[in-house]
Amino acid sequence: xxxxxxxMLLSAALFVIxxxxxxxxxxxxxxxxxxxxxxxxxxINLIAFSAQLQxxxxxxxxxxxxxxxxxxxxxxxxxxxxxxxxxxxxNIDEMNLMRW
Amino acid sequence: MKYIWLIPLLPGIGAAVNGLVGxxxxxxxxxxxxxxxxxxxxLGLSIVAFWELLGRPADQxxxxxxxxxxxxxxxxxxxxxxxxxxRAPWGFRLDPLSGMMLLVVTGIGTLIHVYSTAYMVxxxxxxxxRFFCYLNLFCFFMLMLVLGSNFPVMFVGWEGVGLCxxxxxxxxxxxxxxxxxxxxxxxxxxxxxWGFILGVFLIFYTFGTLDFREVQNAAALMPVETGHFGVLxxxxxxxxxxxxxxxxxxxxxxxxxxxxxxxxxxxxxxxAATMVTAGVYMLGRNAVLLSHAPExxxxxxxxxxxxxxxxxxxxxVQYDIKRVLAYSTVSQLGYMFTAIGVGAFSAGAFHLMTxxxxxxxxxxxxxxxxxxxxxxxxxxxxxxxxxxxxVTFATMMIGTxxxxxxxxxxxxxxxxxxxxxxxxxxxxxxSLAVVTALMTAFYMFRLMYMTFYGGYRGPxxxxxxHGAAAHGGHHADAHGHGHAAADDSAGHGxxxxxxxxxxxxxxxxxxxxxxxxxxxxxxxxxxxPAAILPSGSAIEQFLEPSFTASAAAEAxxxxxxxxxxxxxxxxEPAGAEPAAQGAAAGHEAAEHHMSTxxxxxxxxxxxxxxxxxxxxxxxxxxxxxxxxxxxxxRYAGAxxxxxxxxxxxxxxxxxxxxxxxxxxxGLWGVDRKVVDGAVNGTxxxxxxxxxxxxxxxxxxVDGAVNAVGWTAEESSYWFRRVQTGLVQNYALLMLxxxxxxxxxxxxxx
Numbered sequence: 001x002x003x004x005x006x007x008m009l010l011s012a013a014l015f016v017i018x019x020x021x022x023x024x025x026x027x028x029x030x031x032x033x034x035x036x037x038x039x040x041x042x043x044i045n046l047i048a049f050s051a052q053l054q055x056x057x058x059x060x061x062x063x064x065x066x067x068x069x070x071x072x073x074x075x076x077x078x079x080x081x082x083x084x085x086x087x088x089x090x091n092i093d094e095m096n097l098m099r100w
Numbered sequence: 101m102k103y104i105w106l107i108p109l110l111p112g113i114g115a116a117v118n119g120l121v122g123x124x125x126x127x128x129x130x131x132x133x134x135x136x137x138x139x140x141x142x143l144g145l146s147i148v149a150f151w152e153l154l155g156r157p158a159d160q161x162x163x164x165x166x167x168x169x170x171x172x173x174x175x176x177x178x179x180x181x182x183x184x185x186x187r188a189p190w191g192f193r194l195d196p197l198s199g200m201m202l203l204v205v206t207g208i209g210t211l212i213h214v215y216s217t218a219y220m221v222x223x224x225x226x227x228x229x230r231f232f233c234y235l236n237l238f239c240f241f242m243l244m245l246v247l248g249s250n251f252p253v254m255f256v257g258w259e260g261v262g263l264c265x266x267x268x269x270x271x272x273x274x275x276x277x278x279x280x281x282x283x284x285x286x287x288x289x290x291x292x293x294w295g296f297i298l299g300v301f302l303i304f305y306t307f308g309t310l311d312f313r314e315v316q317n318a319a320a321l322m323p324v325e326t327g328h329f330g331v332l333x334x335x336x337x338x339x340x341x342x343x344x345x346x347x348x349x350x351x352x353x354x355x356x357x358x359x360x361x362x363x364x365x366x367x368x369x370x371x372a373a374t375m376v377t378a379g380v381y382m383l384g385r386n387a388v389l390l391s392h393a394p395e396x397x398x399x400x401x402x403x404x405x406x407x408x409x410x411x412x413x414x415x416x417v418q419y420d421i422k423r424v425l426a427y428s429t430v431s432q433l434g435y436m437f438t439a440i441g442v443g444a445f446s447a448g449a450f451h452l453m454t455x456x457x458x459x460x461x462x463x464x465x466x467x468x469x470x471x472x473x474x475x476x477x478x479x480x481x482x483x484x485x486x487x488x489x490x491v492t493f494a495t496m497m498i499g500t501x502x503x504x505x506x507x508x509x510x511x512x513x514x515x516x517x518x519x520x521x522x523x524x525x526x527x528x529x530x531s532l533a534v535v536t537a538l539m540t541a542f543y544m545f546r547l548m549y550m551t552f553y554g555g556y557r558g559p560x561x562x563x564x565x566h567g568a569a570a571h572g573g574h575h576a577d578a579h580g581h582g583h584a585a586a587d588d589s590a591g592h593g594x595x596x597x598x599x600x601x602x603x604x605x606x607x608x609x610x611x612x613x614x615x616x617x618x619x620x621x622x623x624x625x626x627x628x629p630a631a632i633l634p635s636g637s638a639i640e641q642f643l644e645p646s647f648t649a650s651a652a653a654e655a656x657x658x659x660x661x662x663x664x665x666x667x668x669x670x671x672e673p674a675g676a677e678p679a680a681q682g683a684a685a686g687h688e689a690a691e692h693h694m695s696t697x698x699x700x701x702x703x704x705x706x707x708x709x710x711x712x713x714x715x716x717x718x719x720x721x722x723x724x725x726x727x728x729x730x731x732x733x734r735y736a737g738a739x740x741x742x743x744x745x746x747x748x749x750x751x752x753x754x755x756x757x758x759x760x761x762x763x764x765x766g767l768w769g770v771d772r773k774v775v776d777g778a779v780n781g782t783x784x785x786x787x788x789x790x791x792x793x794x795x796x797x798x799x800x801v802d803g804a805v806n807a808v809g810w811t812a813e814e815s816s817y818w819f820r821r822v823q824t825g826l827v828q829n830y831a832l833l834m835l836x837x838x839x840x841x842x843x844x845x846x847x848x849x
Contacts, residue, residue, distance in 0.1 A: 022831055031828075092827055099825030 007048030014041035028080055028090045032073070039069045101152045105165050105192050107142050107202065108243035111209075114138030115237035122229035132217035135232035139213045139239060143206040150199050161645060162195040162313070164249055176304065179331075184308035193249035193312070197449060197646035200639075201246040201381055204456045207619075208373045209239045211612035215464055216365040218608035219471060231271060235369070238264035242374050246381065251300045251310040254382065258296065258346065261375045262289045268370060269362040281358035288355040292345015296382075299338030306331050316388040320649030324392045336389055336396040339382065340403075347379030347433050349407045354749055356430055360422040364467030367422060372429050372463050373456035380436040380452050387445045387647035401441020401525070405532045408434025410746065412539040416546070417732075417742040420477050421466045424547050428503065429459055431536060435518050438533060444521035445647040446640040450627045451518055453639075454510035457623050458502035461616035462544075465496035468609050469551060472602040473558060479547065484556035488602040491610045493552050495617040500548050502620040504541035505710040507703075510624035516703050517629060517637070523702060534709055541713025549721040561601035631699040 014037050021034025043062040050058025084090055114135050122131045153161050167190030174186040194202070213235060220231050238261060245257025263286075270282030304310055307318045325333050343349070348356035359371050370376070383390060383400070390397055408431045415427035432455050439448030470477055472489055486493045502509035505516065515537065523530040604610070630636040720728040732739045741747070824830075 019835065023828055023835070095827065096825030099823055 004048055004052050007044055011041040011044040011048070014038075014044065026091050026093055028092050028095070031092060032076055032080070036069060036073070039065055101149050101163050101194065102165065103145065104149050104163070104194050104247060105167065105190070107145050107149070107206070108192075108240050108247060110138045110142040110145070111135075111236040111243065112240035115233050115240055118229050118236060119233035122233060123226045126225075126229050128217075128221065128225055128228045131229035131232050132213075135236050136210065136213045136217065138236060139206065139210040142239070142243070143210045146202045146206045149194055150203055153194055153196070153199050158641070158645065161199075162193060165192045166249070167191060170252075178308050179305050182308075184304065186304060186310075188250055188252035188310060191249035191253060191311070192247040194247065195646050196643045197381070197384055198246050200449065200453055200643065201377075202243065204453055205239065205242050205246060205374050208456055208460050208616070209235075209242075209369060211615055212365045212369040212373075212460065212464070215368075215467070215609050215612040216363075218606045219365055219467055220363060227271075231268075231363070234264055234267045234271070235365075238268065238370060238375070242378075245378055249312060251303065251312070251315075254385075255297065255300060258342075258378060258382075259293065261370070261378065262286065262293065262346070265289070265359070265370050265375055268366040269359045271362055271366065275361070278361040281355075281361040285355040285359050288352050289345045292342045292352055292379075295338045295341025295345070297342075299335050299342060302331070302335050302338060306335065312385055316386070316649045319389045319392055322392060324394065326394050329395060330393075332389055333393040333396050336386070336393040337399070339386060339389075340396060340400055343379030343383050343437075344403065345379070346382075347376050347437070348430050349379070349434065349437055350403055350410065353407060353411065353430050354752060357423055357426040357745070360420070360426050364422065364463060364470060367426070368460045368463030368467065371426065372459040376429060376433055377436070377452045377456065380433065380440065380448055383437075383440050384445050384449050384647065387440075388649045390440065391443065397441050397443060399441070401438050401522075401529055404434045404437025404439075404441050405522075405529045405536070406434070407431070408438065408536045409532050409539075412536045412543065414742055414745050415543040416539060417739060419479050421469065421479050421482070421547060421551065422463070422477055424479075424543060425459070425462055425466055428462075428540065428544065431540060432459065432503070434536070435515060435533065438522055438529060439518040442518075442521050442525035442529065444518060446637075446643040447514065447517040447521055447627075449643055450637075450639050451511075451514035454502070454514040454620070454623045454627075457616055457619035458499040458509075458511055461495060461499035461613060461620050462503065464609070464613055464616065465492050465499060468492040468605040468613065471605055471609070474599045476558060479550040481558045482551045482556075483554045483558070484552070485602055486552040489604040491604060492613060495610075495613040496552075497548065498617040499620050500544045502624075503544055504714060505537055505706055506714075507707060508621070508624065510620050510622070512707070513624035513627045513629070516706050517627060519706055520629070520699055520702055534706065537706060538709045538713045541710040542717045545714045545717035546721055549717060553722055554725075556602075558602065561599050629699065631696045631703070 018034045018037030018041060021037065022031050025031055025034065043065050046058040046062045046065070050056065050062075080090060083095065087094060114137075118126065118131055118135055122134070126134070149163075153163065169187050169189050171188065175183045176186045178184045213232070216231065216235065220228055223231065241257045241260025241264060243257070245254050245261060248254040248257055266282045266286040269285050270279045272278045273282075300310065303315055307315050309315060309318070319332060322332060329337075345352045356371055356376065360367055362371075390400070411427040411430035411434060415424050415431065418424045418427060432451070436448045436451050436455070439445070439451060468489065469482065469485060469492060472485070472492075473482060476482065498509065502511035505512045507513075519530060519533055519537070522533050626639040627637045720731075744750070
C-alpha cells in the first residue's frame, strides 16, 4: 500500500537532489533542470495530498505550478541563450555582472 | 451778485494763464495787459456787486453763495461730547465789511497792476510774466480771504497770501537779502498762523460750526467774560496771535521792514494796503467774539498802541525811504489794532480803508522816486527832487498830509475817530496814540523834506544825453500812453546804459498815483463824524451790521435770520455792564459821555499835534539841518538803539533762532547717538546672531548630515562584500536562512 509517507519521501528525495544540484553544479542548464526537479517535488506533494484528502484544489495548484514552470523555463532559457551569445559560456561562476 | 465767486476766480485764471503759458511765451505787453484786464474785470464785478449790496435795505445787506464742500465732512468730537461734523463749503459772503475790503483789494490791486507794467519794465520777459502771475495769484487769495464765509475758506486765502508774499518778497531771488527776507516773512507768519488755526479748531470744538455768522450768533448768547479768561477769551487770544503775525504787530512785526526787499509795487499792494490788514479784517469779522472777551480786547489795544509807538520811534531815524514807510505801516496797523482793542471796530476798518489809499499812494510814490533814481533808496542821496518829478511830489504830499492827519484828507477822519474812541476808553492809550501821531507827522515830513526839498545830493549824471531823443527799445511801450505831466523827460531811458538823472515817471505810473491821491482826499468823507455832520459817520452805519450778531440770535433764537442783522444795533440788552465793549453800544455810550464840543476840541488838538510834527520836521530838515545832526550826536545812545530797531532782530537771533538751532543740534545729537545707536545696535545684534546660527549650521546640522554619510560610506566597505554576484552563493544563504527559520519553528513549537 502506498501511503502519503511514501509520496513525501519521494518528494523530499527529489527536492534534496534538486537543491544539491542547484548548489554544486556550475552549468546553468543543469541548475535549471535542478530547479525543475524542486518544482516537481512540490507537485508530487500537492497531488499526493489532493488524492489523500479527496480534494481537487491540490491538482489545480499542481497544474498552475507546471504552467509557471513552463513560463519560467521559457524566460530563463531565453536569458541563458542571450547570455551565451555574449559570453560564449554557460558557467555560472562567470555570471557575476551584478556584483558591487 | 450771484457771481461774486467769479471775483476771486478771475485773477486766479490770470495767474494760471500767466504762470503756465505766459512765462514761456508771453511778451511783456501781453502778460501785463492780461493780468490788468483780469483785475479790471474783477473790479467791475466788485463794483456791480457792491452797488447791488448798497441797493438793499440796511438790514438785509448780506449775500451768501454757498458752493460744494471742499472736503468730505469729518466727524469730530466737541466740548460737550457730541459729535459734530467738521465741514467747509466753498462759501462766499458779501456783506458791508467784506464789500468794503473787496473794493479796496480790487481797486488798489488794479491800480498797482497798471503801475507795475511800467515799474517792472526793466525785468527780463519771463520774470515780468512771473511777477504778474504772482500778483494775480495774490489777488486771488486775498479776495478769497475777504469773501470767504467760513474759517477754512478764509484760512486758505490767509495761507495763500502768505505764500504770495513770500514769493514776491523773494522775487529777486538771486539777491541773498531778498530771499532771506522772504523766508523770514514766511516763517514769522507761520508762527501767527499756528495761533490762527488753533483758534479755528477751538471755535469748532466750542460751537460746532465754522461759519462766521453762525459762530457770531452762538457767541452772542454766551456770557461776557469780564475779569476772567474763558473759552471765548482763549479763542480771541489765539486769533489775535494769528493777526499779529499777518498784520505785523509786536512781537511778530519783524518781517515787515525786511519785506521791503521786494519790488515796490509789492510793498504797496501786499505790505501796505491789503495783506497786512488781513489781521484787522479777521478780528473785525469776529467782533462779537471779541466783544465778549474784554480782557483780550485790552491786550489787543495795548499791543496795538505799543506797536504803533515803537514802530514810529524806529521810523524817526531810518534813512531808507521804503523802510520809513514800512515802519509807518507797522505803526498805522498798530492804530487799527488799538481801534479794535477799544471796541471801535468800524473805526479800525475805516482806518484800514483810508490807510490802504494813502499808504499805497506813498509806496507807489516812493517807487516812482526809486525808479527815477535808478534804484537808489537812501534818502541821504536824494533831495531836491521836487523840480524833477512834480506829479510824484504832489501826489506824495497829499498822501503825507493824509497820514499826518491834516483835514480834510482821509487820514484825519479815520485816525481822529480812533483817537477819540481811545480817549473815551483809556487815557493812557490815548496819550500814547497822540505821541505816535506827532511822530508820524514828523517822520513823514522828514521823508518828504529829505527827498523832495533842499539841494540835490545824489550822484551826478551825464548831461550829454539830456533832452536827446535817442533811445528806444521797450521803454517806448511804457511811455506810449501819452505824456501827461512828464513830457520834458518822459523819453529818458534808464536802468540800461547811461542814466540821465532823475526824471518824472511814465504815465502808467503817475496815473495810479493820481487816482490814489484822489482816493486819499475823498475816502475820508465817508467817515465824517457826527460832531461835524449831523447824520453821523456814513461808513460806521454801513459797517455796523458786520460787527454785531443778528438780532434773532440775540433774542435767544438760534436760527440765523439775515433780515434782522441790523436790528441788533438797537437791541443791545439795556443795563448790561459790558455793553460799552460792544461796538454798537459803545458808540452810543460814547455820545453820552462826550459832548460834541469836546469831540471837536479833541480834533483840533490832534490837528495841532500833527502841525507841530510837521513844523519840527521842517525846522530839523529844511531850515536848520544841523539840529538833527546835533541831536543825533547828543543822544548817541538813543539814536543807536533806534537805528538798530531796538535790537529786536538781534534779540530774536539770540533767543528764538539760536534756541531753535541749538535744539535742532541737540536733537541731531540724540538722533545720532540714540536712534542711530539703536539701529546700529540692532544691526550688530543681527550680525552676531547670524554668526551664531551660522556656527550651529556648519557644525551641528552639517555635522549630523556628514556623520550619517560618513557612517554609510565607511560601513559599506564591509557590507558590500555580501554582494558576491554568485547566484549559488545567494542560493546557499537562502537555504541556510530557510533552514534556520524552519529549525527555529520546529524548536520553538
